[in-house]
Each structure stands twice: as C-alpha cells, then as structure tokens.
Amino acid sequence: MKISTRELLYGALLTAISLLIPLAFRGWLQIVIPPFSATLGSHVAVMLAMFVSPLVAAAVGVGSTIGFFVTLTPVIAARASIHIVFGVLGALLYRRGAKPWQVFVITAPVHALGEALVVIPFGFPLYAALITVGVGTLLHHVVDATIALSLYFSLRKAGLSLNPPHAPR
Amino acid sequence: MLTNVTLGQYFPGASVAHRLDPRTKLGMSFAYIMVLFIATSWLSYSVLGLASLLVVWLSQVPVKMVLRGLRPILMILSLTVVLHVFTSREGVELVSLWFVRIYSGGVRQGFLLAFRLVLLVLSTSVLTLTTSPIALTDALEVALRPLRRFGVPAHELAMMMTIALRFIPTLLEEAEKIMKAQLARGADFESGGLLKRAKSLLPLLIPLFISAFRRADELAMAMEARCYRGGEGRTKYKILKYSSLDAYAVASFVVISAVALAL
Numbered sequence: 350m351k352i353s354t355r356e357l358l359y360g361a362l363l364t365a366i367s368l369l370i371p372l373a374f375r376g377w378l379q380i381v382i383p384p385f386s387a388t389l390g391s392h393v394a395v396m397l398a399m400f401v402s403p404l405v406a407a408a409v410g411v412g413s414t415i416g417f418f419v420t421l422t423p424v425i426a427a428r429a430s431i432h433i434v435f436g437v438l439g440a441l442l443y444r445r446g447a448k449p450w451q452v453f454v455i456t457a458p459v460h461a462l463g464e465a466l467v468v469i470p471f472g473f474p475l476y477a478a479l480i481t482v483g484v485g486t487l488l489h490h491v492v493d494a495t496i497a498l499s500l501y502f503s504l505r506k507a508g509l510s511l512n513p514p515h516a517p518r
Numbered sequence: 519m520l521t522n523v524t525l526g527q528y529f530p531g532a533s534v535a536h537r538l539d540p541r542t543k544l545g546m547s548f549a550y551i552m553v554l555f556i557a558t559s560w561l562s563y564s565v566l567g568l569a570s571l572l573v574v575w576l577s578q579v580p581v582k583m584v585l586r587g588l589r590p591i592l593m594i595l596s597l598t599v600v601l602h603v604f605t606s607r608e609g610v611e612l613v614s615l616w617f618v619r620i621y622s623g624g625v626r627q628g629f630l631l632a633f634r635l636v637l638l639v640l641s642t643s644v645l646t647l648t649t650s651p652i653a654l655t656d657a658l659e660v661a662l663r664p665l666r667r668f669g670v671p672a673h674e675l676a677m678m679m680t681i682a683l684r685f686i687p688t689l690l691e692e693a694e695k696i697m698k699a700q701l702a703r704g705a706d707f708e709s710g711g712l713l714k715r716a717k718s719l720l721p722l723l724i725p726l727f728i729s730a731f732r733r734a735d736e737l738a739m740a741m742e743a744r745c746y747r748g749g750e751g752r753t754k755y756k757i758l759k760y761s762s763l764d765a766y767a768v769a770s771f772v773v774i775s776a777v778a779l780a781l
Contacts, residue, residue, distance in 0.1 A: 352674045354742050358734035361681035362689070366730060369686050373693065378715060389716045393723065404671075412679055415658060423551075423642050424591065424635075470555065471635055473594065474601040492716055496723065503724045509731050 352404055359511075360398065360405040364412030367394035367432075371417075380489070387489045389496075392460075395432045396497035397504075399439035399452060400511040406436035424471050428482075431463035449501055453494035461487040528650045534763065535577035535648040540657035542764040546771050547645045553775045554634055554641075560626075561781040563633055569774045570640050579647045587643035588636060595632045602628030655679045656758060673749025681737075689730060696725045 352360075371388040378389040398409040410433030417426040435456040442452045465483035469475065473482065504511065530536075535543070550566075557563060574584050588595075608623025646654070659676030666672050697707065700721045707718050 352671050352748075353738075354746060355735065355738040357674050357678055358681070358738045358741075359731065361678040362685060362730040362734045364678060364682035365685040365689055366726070368682065369689050369693070372686075373690055378712070378719070380712060389712065390719050390723065397727070408671075408675060408678055411675055412682055415655075415679055423638055424594065471594075471638070474598065474605070477597060477601065492713070496716065496719060499720055500723055500727055503720075504727060504731065507724075507728050509728060511731075 352408070356402060356405050359401050360408040360412065363394040363398045363401075363405070363409045367391065367409055367413040368417070370394070380485075387485060389489070389492055392432070392490065392493035393497045393500065395436045396439070396453065396493060397500060397511065399436055399443055400449070400501060401440075403437050403440035403444065406440040407433050410434070410436045424468060427467045427471065428464045431460060431467055434463055435460040449498055450494075453490070453497070457487055457490045457494070460490050529579045529583060529647045531578055531648070533576060533578040533648070534767075535573060535579075535644065537761075537763055538648075538767055539758055539760050539764050540649050540653040541660050541758060542760070542767055543645050543649055544654065544657040544661060546767065547641055549771065549775070550641050551638060553778060554637055557778055559781060560630065562778040563630065563637070565774065565778040565781060566637055567633070569778075570637055570644075573644055574640070577644055577648050579644070583647060584640065584643050587639050591635060591639055595635060598632050598635070599628040602631065651683050652680060655683070656754075656756070660758070671749075673752065677749075685733075689726070692729055693722065693726055696722055 370393065371391040374388055374390065380387050380389065395406065395409045395413065398406040410430070413432055414426050414430040417429045438459060439452045439456045442455055443449070447455070461483045464486040465478045468482055469478050501511070554566065557566065574581065577584075602624045603620055604618070604624070606621055606624025606627055607619075608621055609626065610622045611619060612622055612625065613620040649657075655676050658679070659672055662670060662672035662675060701707070705718065705721050707715065707722070710718070
C-alpha cells in the first residue's frame, strides 16, 4: 500500500480537524445523554476522507483513534477506532460508484453497531451500550452526514478535488 | 466559544516515568490493559491498583492532574455500578425492599468493572502525562513497524499524526479568525437549539476545510520539492534509545503482572 504525499497531507489535515472539532467545540456542540456523549460535527472529517481514498479514510480513522488515546480517554479512543471500519467501507462504496448520500446511509448502521459493541468491554451494560450509544451514534451520524454532504458539494463548487492526483514516488 | 485546547496532557518533568523510553511505556501500557482484562479477582485488582499508585507517585505528576482524567468517565462509572447492582440476580440476596432486590454478585460485579475502568484510565493518563505527543507518535511508528510486511504504511501513519498534531493550533487559530469574520457579517453561532447550531457550523466549516485542503496542497508541493520520498532510508533527528531503567521497569512490570494474575 503506497500513499502519495498529497494523500498523506490530506489525511494529516483531516486528522487534525477530526481531533480539533471535538476538542474545541465540546462545550458548544456537545450532546450528553449519559453514558453517551458526542460532539456534533466530529465525524465530518472522516466522512470527507471517504471521498479521498480508502487508505486516507483508514488513516484518518487510525489518526483520530491515536489522537483521542493521546488526548482523551481510552473509551473515546475505542469508539473512534470504529471510524476506521466505517470510513474504509464508505470509501470502498464510493469507489464502486455509490453516491455520497448512499455511502452515508449504508455506513450508518455499521457505525452505530460498532460504537455500541466496542464500549461493552469497558463495562458498559448491554442496554446502555445498544440503546444509548447505538441509537445516539445513529442520530449523530445522520446530522454529521448532512453537514458532510453540504461540505462535499461546497468544496466541489470551490474547485477543490477530493481525489488528489497520485504524486510520483 | 472555542474552548482552550490542550493537546495531550503532557506534564513536563524528569521523573523515572518521564525518563523511560516511550516504546517501553507504550508497550507496558498495552500489556497492563491486557492484564486488567484477564484479571478477575479483587486481590488481583488490589495488586494492580497498588502498582498504579506507585507509578503515579514515581511520575511526580500532581495527583489532581491524574485524577482529572477520571472526570469524563464519572457518569459511566456510576451507571455501571447502579445497573449491575439493581439488575443482577447472582449471589446472595442482600436487600429486599418492595420491588428492589440487591444481590451480592451484582454489587461485586458493578464495583469490579468500575474499578477496572478507573485503573484503565489511570494507566493511560500516566502514559500521556509523562510522554509528549511527538514521542508517543515515534513510539507508535516503531510499534506499527512489524505491520509493514502486511502493507501497513507505518512511517506514513506516524508522519500523518505528527503533522496533524503540529497543525491543530494553526487550524484552531484559523477557525477563530473565520468565526470572528462570520460574526462580523452577522452570523449567529450561539442561539437556537442543537440543530440550528449544527447548521450554523457550515459558514465556519466550509472556509476551514477549503483552507485546510489548500494548505495540504501547498505542503505536499513543498515536501516533494525537498525530495520527501516516504519512510525508506529516512533518518531521525532524535533517536530513541533504551536504557537500564527500561530493563528494570519491564522486569518489575512482569513480576507485578505475574503476581496479580496468580492471585
């Protein structure tokens, strides 16, 4: 698996944004329904990375997992690790010709179920994991997908291609 | 509106924990997490808890800072205990009051899981408090290196993390500038419900993403102009080195883990 310099940089800056949004906007856009907590907009970076390439989507997922492990708690890092799975799945679907909205619809249940299951080893009771975290993540996914779709079209309108040309290595 | 971002929680110092090689600390933290999941008895957890306290003391990080890491999980901790205490039907009945029945198994399980979570957060907090994010990224690159055989771009992932951590303050500054510019144009970020506030994010996020992608293009060009060719043959400015301290730390960790698992 080779990654071009441009893809590396897109991945790095999307990772930075994926870490920045929950850290900087947590007071303003945070929803807390114990034990579930989420910051609106926090999935936007990984959702946009799906349109760059599967490798960048995976890298942004790994980056946000590591970043949250370094900056926040392991529970949040574990939840962020699911972004690798749904990010890669979404990127592969997009590569196969799925429309952006279809990508977000298909990845929503994978994302919700993944985040619900990953918190169970940390002591979350099954009910809290499936109902609160699962349903909460699903709703959060829908809101973030709407923001990501608007961004996707705005970036295209601004003349920015999300598929960088592969630089010679 | 934008909260102050503390990147990582690194607390500079020269304690034993600070002087350990980041690879040793990272490896031991992962191994400790595994031991925590394998251990099942209170005695094992007591040994691991005492070991954690010893590490906190050795790290010379103010206890207040270490405990701050527990604040975000207080709700999860209480919910774990409450749900186990009131829903489990294992063990001896301790309380029977109208429809409320509390069993010894539920109490034991609830507190055990909560304690495991506390130790989990405590150990990772000590790791991030005593290791700078850049040192941790270097250690992660080494940890990911064996996966290169399976095509995982270890160097690129570490480089991506380093660039991401470096650019968070720059992007934050940019976000603040955009926010002020949009406020001057009459944008309202604070009033309304969550959905309205999410919608109000767009005038902030669109310019932020556009500038981030333009910055990425410029940086890629600058790196390629300086002959950046990925990880192969690349040397490091700071080379990680193991010392005898790492050997003592690993040996102590193995002994403590063995004792904890044997109990």
